[in-house]
Amino acid sequence: MLTSLPAEKNAASIPTKYRLRSLIENCGFRELKQAAYLKHLPRRRGENAENAAYIHIMLCVFAHTLFYSFLGWRKKQAPKQSDGDCIRIWRREQSIKEGDKILIVAKEKYYAIFEITELLDILGVKQKHRIRMNC
Secondary structure, three states, X not given: OOOOOOOOOOOOXXXXXXXXXXXXXXXXXXXXXXXXXXXXXXXXXXXXXXXXXXXXXXXXXXXXXXXXXXXXHHHHHOOOOOOOOOHHHHHHHHHHHHOOOEEEEEEOOXXXXXXXXXXXXXXXXXXXXXXXXXX
């Protein structure tokens, strides 16, 4: 291995640090780009669009950091939790656990996932009977 580090430095620490950098890139940046839709920011120009994009990015980074801080805390509390936690897996598990009924709306390359009761409330539809899971 060729390096410019001083001879007294431990050369074995280089691959370890590189793996950490790779982990940050592959997990953190990819998660933000894919799960937070950062690669589909509005293409409008102007100061308002730039400010909106900046706020969106900063809120996504904040939420991402907060979520993974929570996962770290939870893993200390429950060490048997799997190492494969990510936002998408957590959302799916929560949805299955709570027995949510969902509606997927898709148009061309865009889609949205709604909980049916939440969508009906947003649309102002008064429900005579709430949808429940009987099992």
